[in-house]
Amino acid sequence: MKPRNLINFCRLCGHAVEHRIPDDGDTHIRAVCPSCHTIHYLNPLNVVGTIPVWQDKVLLCKRNIEPRLGKWTLPAGFMELDETTAEGAARETWEEAGIRVDMGALFSIISVPRVGQVHLFYLAQMHSPEVNPGPETQEAQLYAENEIPWEELAFHTTRVTLERFFADRKQGQWALHDERLD
Amino acid sequence: MKPRNLINFCRLCGHAVEHRIPDDGDTHIRAVCPSCHTIHYLNPLNVVGTIPVWQDKVLLCKRNIEPRLGKWTLPAGFMELDETTAEGAARETWEEAGIRVDMGALFSIISVPRVGQVHLFYLAQMHSPEVNPGPETQEAQLYAENEIPWEELAFHTTRVTLERFFADRKQGQWALHDERLD
Ligand SMILES: [Zn+2]
Numbered sequence: 001m002k003p004r005n006l007i008n009f010c011r012l013c014g015h016a017v018e019h020r021i022p023d024d025g026d027t028h029i030r031a032v033c034p035s036c037h038t039i040h041y042l043n044p045l046n047v048v049g050t051i052p053v054w055q056d057k058v059l060l061c062k063r064n065i066e067p068r069l070g071k072w073t074l075p076a077g078f079m080e081l082d083e084t085t086a087e088g089a090a091r092e093t094w095e096e097a098g099i100r101v102d103m104g105a106l107f108s109i110i111s112v113p114r115v116g117q118v119h120l121f122y123l124a125q126m127h128s129p130e131v132n133p134g135p136e137t138q139e140a141q142l143y144a145e146n147e148i149p150w151e152e153l154a155f156h157t158t159r160v161t162l163e164r165f166f167a168d169r170k171q172g173q174w175a176l177h178d179e180r181l182d
Numbered sequence: 183m184k185p186r187n188l189i190n191f192c193r194l195c196g197h198a199v200e201h202r203i204p205d206d207g208d209t210h211i212r213a214v215c216p217s218c219h220t221i222h223y224l225n226p227l228n229v230v231g232t233i234p235v236w237q238d239k240v241l242l243c244k245r246n247i248e249p250r251l252g253k254w255t256l257p258a259g260f261m262e263l264d265e266t267t268a269e270g271a272a273r274e275t276w277e278e279a280g281i282r283v284d285m286g287a288l289f290s291i292i293s294v295p296r297v298g299q300v301h302l303f304y305l306a307q308m309h310s311p312e313v314n315p316g317p318e319t320q321e322a323q324l325y326a327e328n329e330i331p332w333e334e335l336a337f338h339t340t341r342v343t344l345e346r347f348f349a350d351r352k353q354g355q356w357a358l359h360d361e362r363l364d
């Protein structure tokens with residue numbers, strides 16, 4: 001994978017950029033174009049997804065793409081420009097698991113500064129147990145709490161979100177989980 | 183302001199990009215580099231801020247920068263790579279109003295697809311009524327509900343967040359407000 005956070009050239013005029021603190025009072029080093037004077041910012045990306053629930057089970061997807069090919073994850077992916085966080089979560093759920101869901105509340109918002117990402121997961125009710133995985137998913141499977149493949153999960157944010165989900169369900173009360181993962 | 187969403191050249195190798203749907207199963211038009219084969223994605227940016235409260239009043243900042251110079255806003259700005267959403271909100275509050283706050287819960291998450299942004303505001307308790315506005319702020323002032331300059335607010339997301347804040351306060355119950363603004 002190419003690094004998302006590398007800027008060598010100005011994307012507007014094609015000139016090689018300088019890496020320095022801009023003169024406008026900024027405190028961060030940015031890629032600054034000496035030709036057209038554009039300052040290029042790098043900002044965190046949102047990854048949006050769902051916790052699809054059918055009866056007492058949660059749907060996980062086995063990844064068919066890198067990174068973490070073959071590992072299990074909640075359906076999620078990068079938010080696009082033309083959608084809301086919830087719309088993006090529903091879209092990713094459709095693309096990866098082939099299911100429509102009734103979207104519930106935002107359940108977790110987990111910042112991961114190490115990779116410059118924010119992961120947002122929504123509660124979601126499946127309409128039926130049928131799934132129809134897309135090309136990015138090897139298989140999609142419903143798991144009860146005691147069946148979750150904890151050692152085979154793709155991402156820490158998936159693990160934390162599932163842990164919070166089962167803990168909240170036990171308590172019978174859903175909270176928003178706003179956390180940092182390093 | 184230069185458009186944030188324009189890509190003419192590959193930021194890695196400097197070659198002119200093509201705008202087309204990539205061959206990897208993608209459904210969106212992307213900037214694709216014919217030389218180094220990098221696909222350049224454009225994704226929504228997070229704007230993070232607070233609703234700083236002192237007694238029955240809310241702190242607003244009069245903008246000293248474009249866009250909306252001279253209009254009033256809650257302290258907020260673009261999230262940086264090296265921080266969480268809450269840390270970014272606290273940083274922006276410090277930079278724009280010169281105040282430290284006790285951060286509360288995430289209160290609003292408002293997607294604005296028209297500009298490719300997600301605005302997130304946190305409840306925040308001020309330690310004192312003293313403010314010390316930074317260079318991006320002309321002045322910072324505490325407003326009671328009936329004093330809010332509704333016609334002079336800088337952004338729709340500020341207005342919606344303040345409306346929800348006063349409505350929830352009246353009800354004595356804080357909810358998370360997850361909305362779309364067009
Ligand atoms: Zn340039």
Ligand SMILES: [Zn+2]
Nearest residue numbers: 192195215218
């Ligand atoms: Zn290239």
